[in-house]
Amino acid sequence: MVTIQDVAKAAGVSPMTVSNVINDHPNVRPSTREKVLEAMARLDYRVNVAARNLRKGRTGVIGLAVPEVNSPYYGRLAAGIITAAERRGLRVSIEQTASRENELDALSLSRNHQYDGLILSAAGMSQADAERLKVDHPVVVLGDRIFGGPVDHVAMPNLEAARAATRHLIERGCRRVAILCGAVEEVDTSSLRLTGYRQALEGAGLPTDPALIQQVDRLGMREGARRAREMAEGGLDFDGVFCVTDSLAMGVLRGLTDTGIRVPDQARVIGFDNVSESEFFIPSLSTVDPDHDGMAERAVDLLIRRIEQTEPSTRHHDFVGDFSLVIRESTGG
Amino acid sequence: MVTIQDVAKAAGVSPMTVSNVINDHPNVRPSTREKVLEAMARLDYRVNVAARNLRKGRTGVIGLAVPEVNSPYYGRLAAGIITAAERRGLRVSIEQTASRENELDALSLSRNHQYDGLILSAAGMSQADAERLKVDHPVVVLGDRIFGGPVDHVAMPNLEAARAATRHLIERGCRRVAILCGAVEEVDTSSLRLTGYRQALEGAGLPTDPALIQQVDRLGMREGARRAREMAEGGLDFDGVFCVTDSLAMGVLRGLTDTGIRVPDQARVIGFDNVSESEFFIPSLSTVDPDHDGMAERAVDLLIRRIEQTEPSTRHHDFVGDFSLVIRESTGG
DNA sequence: TTGTAAGCGTTATCAT
DNA sequence: ATGATAACGCTTACAA
Numbered sequence: 216m217v218t219i220q221d222v223a224k225a226a227g228v229s230p231m232t233v234s235n236v237i238n239d240h241p242n243v244r245p246s247t248r249e250k251v252l253e254a255m256a257r258l259d260y261r262v263n264v265a266a267r268n269l270r271k272g273r274t275g276v277i278g279l280a281v282p283e284v285n286s287p288y289y290g291r292l293a294a295g296i297i298t299a300a301e302r303r304g305l306r307v308s309i310e311q312t313a314s315r316e317n318e319l320d321a322l323s324l325s326r327n328h329q330y331d332g333l334i335l336s337a338a339g340m341s342q343a344d345a346e347r348l349k350v351d352h353p354v355v356v357l358g359d360r361i362f363g364g365p366v367d368h369v370a371m372p373n374l375e376a377a378r379a380a381t382r383h384l385i386e387r388g389c390r391r392v393a394i395l396c397g398a399v400e401e402v403d404t405s406s407l408r409l410t411g412y413r414q415a416l417e418g419a420g421l422p423t424d425p426a427l428i429q430q431v432d433r434l435g436m437r438e439g440a441r442r443a444r445e446m447a448e449g450g451l452d453f454d455g456v457f458c459v460t461d462s463l464a465m466g467v468l469r470g471l472t473d474t475g476i477r478v479p480d481q482a483r484v485i486g487f488d489n490v491s492e493s494e495f496f497i498p499s500l501s502t503v504d505p506d507h508d509g510m511a512e513r514a515v516d517l518l519i520r521r522i523e524q525t526e527p528s529t530r531h532h533d534f535v536g537d538f539s540l541v542i543r544e545s546t547g548g
Numbered sequence: 549m550v551t552i553q554d555v556a557k558a559a560g561v562s563p564m565t566v567s568n569v570i571n572d573h574p575n576v577r578p579s580t581r582e583k584v585l586e587a588m589a590r591l592d593y594r595v596n597v598a599a600r601n602l603r604k605g606r607t608g609v610i611g612l613a614v615p616e617v618n619s620p621y622y623g624r625l626a627a628g629i630i631t632a633a634e635r636r637g638l639r640v641s642i643e644q645t646a647s648r649e650n651e652l653d654a655l656s657l658s659r660n661h662q663y664d665g666l667i668l669s670a671a672g673m674s675q676a677d678a679e680r681l682k683v684d685h686p687v688v689v690l691g692d693r694i695f696g697g698p699v700d701h702v703a704m705p706n707l708e709a710a711r712a713a714t715r716h717l718i719e720r721g722c723r724r725v726a727i728l729c730g731a732v733e734e735v736d737t738s739s740l741r742l743t744g745y746r747q748a749l750e751g752a753g754l755p756t757d758p759a760l761i762q763q764v765d766r767l768g769m770r771e772g773a774r775r776a777r778e779m780a781e782g783g784l785d786f787d788g789v790f791c792v793t794d795s796l797a798m799g800v801l802r803g804l805t806d807t808g809i810r811v812p813d814q815a816r817v818i819g820f821d822n823v824s825e826s827e828f829f830i831p832s833l834s835t836v837d838p839d840h841d842g843m844a845e846r847a848v849d850l851l852i853r854r855i856e857q858t859e860p861s862t863r864h865h866d867f868v869g870d871f872s873l874v875i876r877e878s879t880g881g
Numbered sequence: 882t883t884g885t886a887a888g889c890g891t892t893a894t895c896a897t
Numbered sequence: 898a899t900g901a902t903a904a905c906g907c908t909t910a911c912a913a
Contacts, residue, residue: 219890220890228900229901231900234892235899247898265607266905267892268598268905269598271891271892271905272598272905274662283627284623284626290619290620294644308643310642311626311630440828465828468830472830491769494769495802496830497801499802549906551905562884562885563908564884576882577883598905602891604907
């Protein structure tokens with residue numbers, strides 16, 4: 216391995232001068248710089264990042280921990296974070312957590328030392344784990360299960376957006392609006408969106424029929440399709456479905472088609488996330504478009520402030536993103 | 549920051565003993581281990597990975613560089629690699645390259661020092677860049693543009709699979725089969741699949757009409773939809789479309805629907821990749837299912853052999869994955 | 882079984 | 898403008 220020492224020797228200067236050249240420090244005579252650059256090229260020198268990290272205590276890399284990399288939603292999230300971080304001169308390294316265990320693991324500083332900070336998309340952790348977030352390294356939490364914790368936090372406008380989505384169905388004439396969500400336990404994405412759904416019904420003076428509240432254990436297309444078929448074949452009376460994710464909604468569109476129910480004529484469907492597929496689905500899917508990029512921007516911004524310690528470590532921010540409704544064919548265009 | 553020294557002092561032992569405890573070395577008396585563990589817990593000690601890496605020259609992490617994280621295909625790929633690596637006790641860190649520049653960058657050892665090895669999904673690089681792959685760190689290249697290069701290489705069965713997909717359309721009665729692919733320049737995914745398409749037509753004694761070879765500049769849904777509309781509205785005579793990616797194919801399904809062409813009655817469509825959405829699309833999409841997991845497994849395996857130097861550095865492997873056809877509604881079920 | 886010494890490659894500090 | 902020195906926190910090799 217070629218080290219700074221080797222380059223120094225070859226160029227007839229001190230290691231320090233080589234370092235100065237590498238890092239573009241000002242006080243290097245042009246002729247010296249030339250000599251060094253030439254030696255670096257000749258020896259094919261590459262900086263040893265591990266050594267640099269050790270010395271600097273910084274890596275220039277932030278970690279992004281998500282439950283799943285192969286999901287349209289987290290893919291979209293990752294893309295936003297990468298763009299936002301790039302603009303700030305940071306690289307992003309993505310890790311898949313898959314379980315609450317791994318989420319806590321990702322937090323554990325043993326990993327954190329490899330990153331200047333961590334953006335943790337917490338799906339498995341709950342309020343009960345909030346204590347564990349008390350780490351002395353920069354962390355920003357994304358998600359809906361932790362609020363007022365000991366870290367900065369960026370969340371979706373779940374309640375308001377769910378209310379708006381449900382209201383949209385009602386405005387289009389739906390009177391028997393179902394919701395398709397995940398298991399509801401304490402505060403999480405499904406529970407918040409369910410509350411928004413309830414509020415919308417209430418606001419319109421419609422009754423809340425428990426039979427219309429449909430829960431599945433995974434928020435994927437397969438589950439959406441299966442449940443939609445069950446609802447249709449079981450004779451459930453509904454003319455609208457608010458799905459808490461686009462994946463669910465696309466599954467529902469499939470399931471309804473399978474059972475001969477026409478969307479939007481016989482039932483209107485709206486999703487949540489505005490993943491890229493929803494625009495091209497047949498019928499195209501109405502959905503909630505959260506301000507992904509705004510949230511990503513904000514998360515990176517908060518993290519950088521922690522990294523650079525420009526924020527007092529006693530105050531923590533809870534940021535809730537923006538949203539808009541995207542109306543497409545599945546609710547009548 | 550709490551260091552090994554601090555723990556050693558607190559436990560009344562030497563730093564070395566602490567290190568031995570951390571690394572589960574055998575020769576530590578249980579009582580000593582207890583003392584050390586207690587001190588570690590009390591001081592909330594975390595190992596400094598940068599220091600360990602510097603000393604060991606290993607990180608236990610492999611890098612995965614993909615052009616895009618927010619794409620069903622690369623998401624699927626990443627998931628496979630993560631699973632395969634996990635089984636071998638390695639963690640995976642994903643980076644987005646987005647351009648040829650960044651792909652070369654990812655190669656550059658400056659980054660590589662952070663990983664034990666790199667799996668590079670090369671979309672922007674071409675055979676001309678093959679020389680650049682001559683790095684003395686473990687690298688496995690995924691993709692269709694580099695063959696016989698100075699690194700191990702894992703590729704899709706492009707030619708054979710494209711031939712099979714096209715043949716399937718022909719067997720279903722299509723006589724005017726179009727192909728939708730990307731810009732064809734030297735050897736790349738599109739060119740290989742185009743060749744497979746040509747071979748299938750030839751094998752069936754069908755003429756190759758240049759008008760049926762449709763090229764777009766990005767392989768996404770939007771491009772597929774737009775081009776399908778253009779083809780339909782332009783009066784192009786076709787009764788089948790082989791799309792070189794599922795994204796393109798889903799876009800095509802959308803575009804054909806928009807112009808009133810019924811699939812599969814008036815035109816059959818087949819894709820490539822078997823992304824998870826294709827099963828639920830309406831109509832569900834027939835497609836080539838590459839053995840993603842097998843390829844991922846193989847890529848990780850090859851990389852590990854390089855890392856552990858169990859493979860002579862003079863010989864390099866070119867592995868071509870397996871595939872199967874998944875027949876769904878878009879070609880008649 | 883435990884401890885000592887040295888060094889991984891880099892850069893901050895201070896001196897020249 | 899350049900260089901000597903000393904760390905960063907850890908582990909390998911060896912000594913006790």
